[in-house]
Amino acid sequence: MYDLVVKNVKIDKKGTVDIGIKEGVIKRIGKVNEPGSREIEGMNLLALPPYVESHLHLDTALTNGRPYRNQSGELFEGIQVWNQYREQYLTHEDVIKRALEVIEIMSSQGVLYMRSMVDISDPSFTALKALLEVKEKVASFIDLQLIAFPQNGLVSSTEGEQQLKRAIELGVDGISAVPHLEATREKGFKSLELCFQLALQYDQFVHIFCDEIDDSQSRFLEVVTSLAMESSLNERVSVSHVNAMAYYEEAYVRKIIGQIKASNINVVTAPLINCAMQGRFDSWPKGRGITRVKELHESGVNVAVAHDDFLSPFYPLGTGSLLAAGHMLVHLAHMTGAEDFDAVIKMLTSNAAKVLGVNQYGIAEGNEANFILIRAKNAQDLIRRQPVAEFVFSKGRIIAETPPQKTKWSAMDLVDGMPVQNK
Ligand SMILES: [Zn+2]
Structure with missing residues (x-):
């Protein structure tokens, strides 16, 4: 039975x-x-x-408009608004309430695995402690992973390294670095080395915010692939965004795709937020605001699509639908060919499950x-x-x-000659 x-x-x-x-x-x-x-x-x-969300921010979600709306819509103003929100409104209860609301919205749509970034620049770890509690609360129906994310840099801020170590002690699943936001290229390299060293030492996933900038000189991706191979962390390593790749010379793109493939790391793209944020400083013609998803996919790299920001200072939209992210991706990445749709569905299911290291998916x-x-x-x-x-x-x-929505259309009698099957 x-x-x-x-x-x-x-x-x-x-x-x-x-x-x-x-x-x-x-x-x-x-x-x-x-x-x-x-x-x-x-x-x-x-x-x-089920859908797998491989890059989300539960700590910033649903805060859009407080303390004020991002007037320019740009990333750096978003960071300022978020820093003010954190000082004025962020409490344990506030984080729990918003996170549970997002989990309700997304699990109702079929997301049962979720990886959330958590900003750890706050010395009291308000968001992280609340999200660790949320992880326990929802464990009976959704697998939630938490990645410690140093919004203000690991090496450029004096507290970065200490904060990351404390976050690991508190019980995160993985750690991050934001090399392109460090003050110098050398500090960017150091932040990656530190992140990999701690990941090895404490058995953590690595999920780098990598080259999220429209700058062909931003080349931290090659360092990540190299460290992933040297450390043997390989498929436990993911990079999000890699927007600079859209600006690299073709010869260098070929080289770097080969390295990504050899290192077996995952690439996570977030088309909703990427196309809203990137390309802002380009003169026309502007880029499409997304990394080279089609070439990566065709080369056999594991690419996942994520929703990312959700009604936050960084993105004033979002419904929690991974299909909406996939819909945006097929446009931006020119993936409207006959075989592409199946590939994109995999990017928000089985490919994303590989990013999270889900067993038995x-x-x-x-x-x-x-x-x-x-x-x-x-x-x-x-x-x-x-x-x-x-x-x-x-x-x-x-x-x-969710019962299907049904519209009752009553205008058929107003249309002269409407075929019977439409009545
Ligand atoms: Zn993000």
């Missing part, structure tokens, strides 16, 4: 199957004849593994029963319409249901 049987769902391009679940684990995919304590009619919906017998049911014909249809998942299953339980 199963705990739950989900009848008649589509998986991949195969036919319709049933999913039998027991003790939170998928026991059978195929025809299920045994009954379940509970049975759900899957209505031929598409079953997909995907809909398969023996795996945890984490999946969503969604109304879509295929990947192209998913990205075009961005439907919300109708059911979200986490560890064998339904955690969210």
Whole structure:
């Protein structure tokens, strides 16, 4: 007897199957004849593994407009607004309330794995301590990873290194550096060396904010690939943004893509925030505000798409939808070819799961029963319409249901000669 049987769902391009679940684990995919304590009619919906958010900021999310709105929309003003918010409003309760709201919004849409950056420049670690508590609170249905992120630099600020070590002691999953924001190139290199050394020592993921600047001279990516190989941290290393790559000479792009591939590191792109922030200082023609996703993907690099900022001083929009990020990506990266849509869906599911190092990801017998049911014909249809998942299953339980929206259109009688099938 199963705990739950989900009848008649589509998986991949195969036919319709049933999913039998027991003790939170998928026991059978195929025809299920045994009954379940509970049975759900899957209505031929598409079953997909859950979305994986590989770069988000739960500490800054939903703060947009306080203490004031970012007037220029630029990154540096965003950092100023955030520093003021932190001084005036940031409390333990405030962080918990906003983080839980974001988790509700995103898990309702089918995000069941999440990696959040946490700014650790605050000496009292208000946001980090609150988010460590949130991680525990939501652990029964969502895997939340926390990455310590030194917004003010690791080496240029006197407290940077100490703060990072304390964050590791408090219990983060990974650490970061922002080499292009350090005062000098040498300090940028030192920040990376320090980050890798601590990651090795304390068994941490590395997730670098790398070359998030429209400057062809910003070349920290090559240092990251080199350190990833020397340290053997390889696939435990990710770089976000790498916007400078859009400005590199072609010969250097070829070299660096080879190094990324050899080092096996992951690249995370955040098309929503990247295209809003980048290209601002270019004269026309302006860049597209995104790294070279298509070339990276075609070279076999593991690329993930992330939502990133959500109603924060850095980005006044965001719905928590990874499909919206994917929709933006297919435009910016020129990925509207027939095979591209499947690739982009992987970037917000299985590729992103590799970034987080998720074990047993995907809909398969023996795996945890984490999946969503969604109304879509295929990947192209998913990205075009961005439907919300109708059911979200986490560890064998339904955690969210969203009935499809239905519009009653009553103007057909007003149209002379409207074909009968449209009535
Ligand atoms: Zn970010």
